[in-house]
Amino acid sequence: MSRVVVFDRFGGPEVLHVVDEEAPVPSPGEVGVRVEATAVNPIDAMMRAGASPAPVPLPHARLGIEATGIVEAVGDGVAGVAVGDAVIVTAIPDAHRRGSYADRITVAANSVIPRPAELTVPEAAAVWVAFSTAFGALVEVGGMRPGERVVISGASGGVGRAAIQLANRIGAEPIAVTRRSARVSELRAAGAAEVVATDEVDLVDAVREITGGAGADIALDLVRGPGQRELIRALRPSGSLVAAGFLDSRPTPPVEDPTVRVANYRGFGLLSDTAAVARMAASLNDGVRAGAFRPAVDTVVPLERIVEAHERFERGENGGRKIVVTTV
Structure with a gap:
């Protein structure tokens, strides 16, 4: 099973709640990721409030566009990614359907990159977007x-x-x-x-x-x-x-x-370009190793306190730093 944050109507943080669902199984070309942490982004609050640039179908909509975790399953035809790899998820274009506010998600295999060893789990959850x-x-x-x-x-x-x-x-x-x-x-x-x-x-x-x-x-x-x-x-x-x-x-x-x-x-659009993502990842890795790139993390809260995380974001108490949500 997987714990998943969903919402059935638009509104404030109080519309978010955690449900249990069957863990997703990766299709051909996909990987299954056990999410260790995700981060709250402005687009998440916009989607929850019904103010995002793209429509969000209800009910049972999901949130979350970035995550870090461990690959625990690979679909047919996947090469270059193995079970046990620590990764950063680079793109979840259908976040309303399989967003990262969850224990487990599936994404396209070309939507994960190796996690820089120099980053902590909260930093890795907050860095990519x-x-x-x-x-x-x-x-x-x-x-x-x-x-x-x-x-x-x-x-x-x-x-x-x-x-x-x-x-x-x-x-x-x-x-x-x-x-x-x-x-x-x-x-x-x-x-x-x-x-x-x-x-x-x-x-x-x-x-x-x-x-x-x-x-x-x-x-x-x-x-x-x-x-x-x-x-x-x-x-x-x-x-x-x-x-x-x-x-x-x-x-x-x-x-x-x-x-x-x-x-x-x-x-x-750019994150679907594998060459562009490779350039981003190379620059990120170089900068992290040099100590030039570090995300600013505000607070770290468990998934069960997702409402509290969004309330803190809404009040602006994070001061622009990322609020990280962990599943462990």
């Missing part, structure tokens, strides 16, 4: 290069912190943006070269001052909404903006500057 989004948006789509100045909105969150670490690793200059001046010292400690607190200063003016009037080369928009216009104004002529988040549900205005390249990062 943040790091792969940052890498996919900034490197694969944005083409970030050494020496470039990169403005990162929503920098206090998991993806923002990963983007700061990635920019530093590549040799770019991360400029973190936060709405709260109380986060400035924290973001500097996380590796930001500069921090712009928009409750104290104007974003465009601050970035222009930091860049000597030139403007930033790339903006990573993890928020969207009306604030995207200010990010575009903070770019140099012919700069690039990559939108990779949905933290602001308000409409995003149309781009008025034809010289700016605007791209939308589509995570599951």
Whole structure:
């Protein structure tokens, strides 16, 4: 049997509950993973509340898009993955049907990668979505290069912190943006070269001052909404903006500057590209070994306290750090 978190109606954390189900059996080309830990992501809360970009069919919907665990079964035709392997799950595109808030899941065999030995189980549960989004948006789509100045909105969150670490690793200059001046010292400690607190200063003016009037080369928009216009104004002529988040549900205005390249990062589309995932995994492994990449973990709670985990996330008490849920 497997314990699984499900919800039958949209709403707050209280709609989540744990049920027992038959453990899934991997189909050809799949592996069965005994989940050791998963993490709470913004998309999980959006799905639970009925506010996700993609529809979630009810009842008995599930949550969870990242996990780490041990392979305990392999389907026919699987090569390169063996029972007993410690892995990170890289993609669960149908999280509403077989999300990672569970003891056991099945995923495509090409959706797991070896777990870096240097990471603890909670760190491994919290690292992939943040790091792969940052890498996919900034490197694969944005083409970030050494020496470039990169403005990162929503920098206090998991993806923002990963983007700061990635920019530093590549040799770019991360400029973190936060709405709260109380986060400035924290973001500097996380590796930001500069921090712009928009409750104290104007974003465009601050970035222009930091860049000597030139403007930033790339903006990573993890928020969207009306604030995207200010990010575009903070770019140099012919700069690039990559939108990779949905933290602001308000409409995003149309781009008025034809010289700016605007791209939308589509995570599951890129994660279906095995070559791209291999590049992400190689970069992650190198950075972890060098001590350059580490996710920020807030609290670790057991699966039975999933409601408490979502309540903490809803209140913002995790401060952008990942809340990890363990099944052991």
